[in-house]
Amino acid sequence: MDEINVLEKQMYENLKKLQEMGVEVYKYGYDFTHTLKDLIEHSEDYLEKDVVVKVAGRIISERKHGKVVFWDIKDQLEKIQLYIKKDIVGEEKYDQIKYYDIGDIVGVSGKLFKTHTGELTILVESVDILAKALKPLPEKFHGLKDVEIRYRKRYLDLITSDESKRVFLKRTELINRIRDFLNSNGFVEVETPILQPVYGGAFAQPFITHHNTHDMTLYLRIANELYLKRLIVGGMNRVYEFAKDFRNEGIDRTHNPEFTQVEFYQSYADYYDMMELVENMFLTLVPEKRITYQGREIIFEKPFKRIDFYDSLNEAVGRNVKGLNVEELKSIAEKFNVDLEGKKTYGKILDELFSEIIQKKIVQPSFVVNHPIEISPLARKHREKDGVVERFEFVVCGMEIGNSFSELNDPLDQKERFLKQLEERKKGDIEAFAMDEDYVEALMYGMPPTGGVGIGIDRTVMLLTDQSSIRDVILFPLLKTEK
């Protein structure tokens, strides 16, 4: 505990006063009869029946009038006014409640009525403190604006901001809808390791940790893809997992070091099937079909637009970029003002060109399809086109929301791709894949043709709750510790 300020001292003294009066200020429970939500939704009924109700909530504001006091109490998103009269609750109780503070959790019973101005109010017959607050809440009108405190002390943000609370409730609702969607399509939810001896399934740097007993290095997963596909080999034909992934990289508006993805894999399907599945999934998330994101109207309508990787890039730069060498790509980058710092290999440069010249400008829900094989070591070669794979990325408002392939199930090809990645690593790509012999071995037992998808949950929530920062859809985003 920090040093105590005057307000906290007064609240602490109020606690002491109540205890001296024999009041238990931290109760073990409260036998409420209604939630505030229920009370408000069915108020006409309860008014008519004149029943005594018992409810609980936090005192969020107070208006004192001598022998009468009004409180607003809040529970979840609902609030209701309480009317406490000295001659009803009695002199002793009325003396006690002087020592209740805004922020305290209370339980009350009484009958509903409406005030002169028509506000639904409980005429309180009895009132009890359930939990004493010892620190003052942020001010009622302006709330909490300091973003740092909102992230560090999310509970204060949730107490003071309905808007923020709604975002997180919506997040849970969206996850439930995705889970329902997958379950109803025959997918089975599984759990795979977060601590992995070999990390893989994405281009990223890992967090490294150590297991004492086995004295071994372990990596926090950057993706769960390779484990889910082992399960496909094992005959779990449709699997999915909501996975926290960890990537040891920078933080910005769309990146948090730990984030959530749902990956799902379907046997006997290809990436065309998965496009349709993703379309259907998003239409269940957005049944109204249109949303506004940061002032732009986004329309979800089947089929989502298909944008071919090479075709669109070729058209934009005015020449065929496939097969160009690194130097030629660099000159194109210069012409289009694309910064290639840190990009060394053909694939990475091409990817950068695409994301700067094409992807950034995509607004409406679109599938970017048929990526270069160089940047897609887990996707199978396109059945017709050379040098590309059967892959799509789901992009909305320039944000990559999802990624999918016809999964590479040829173990020999997969082994070659891993070897290519090792070469890239030698060329200086620190994110290139590590060889996963155990995974190749799994493929050697035979994996059915499979379509797989990963959807970024945080970004999906951003999109569907109109939040510009990933920190506003993660309850406890990573911040530096205060020193």
Place this chain on the structure above:
RNA sequence: GGGCCGUUAGCUCAGUAGGUAGAGCAUCUGCCUUUUAAGCAGGGGGUCACUGGUUCGAAUCCAGUACGGCUCACCA
């Protein structure tokens, strides 16, 4: 990691060409039995993020540090 900006009472914010701080809400005291950003009267509350420097004197000018925001880089 780079650039720009920010940090003043519990909260939201002012702050004069550098003269050791103010408002609203909250809080405390008094009055008030249908108020609702209740009202009226009075009071308390601050190492102005931190550390140095310049100066007779620093919230204010300068430097550094911490944390945060935006942005660039890296990435999903």
